[in-house]
Amino acid sequence: MRRNYLGFRCPLCDKGGHRDNRALSRHLWVHHPAYAQQNNTPSGKKRCTYPGCDYEGREDSVVRHMKQHEK
């Protein structure tokens, strides 16, 4: 028998079934971005630190992207 089948539950739309905290965080960013922002929900995304650039993406793609600035 599966324990705690509902997993992590979204506090806003009361939807359960998020497998882990990351899945719930992703849900929050997609469906409730204002709430996610207020609660410092980790987005799993990174932002390019190059001045004036607002590229954003998964960590590995940001690393790849930032190599462009090194030229």
Ligand SMILES: [Zn+2]
């Ligand atoms: Zn929700």
Ligand SMILES: [Zn+2]
């Ligand atoms: Zn950049």
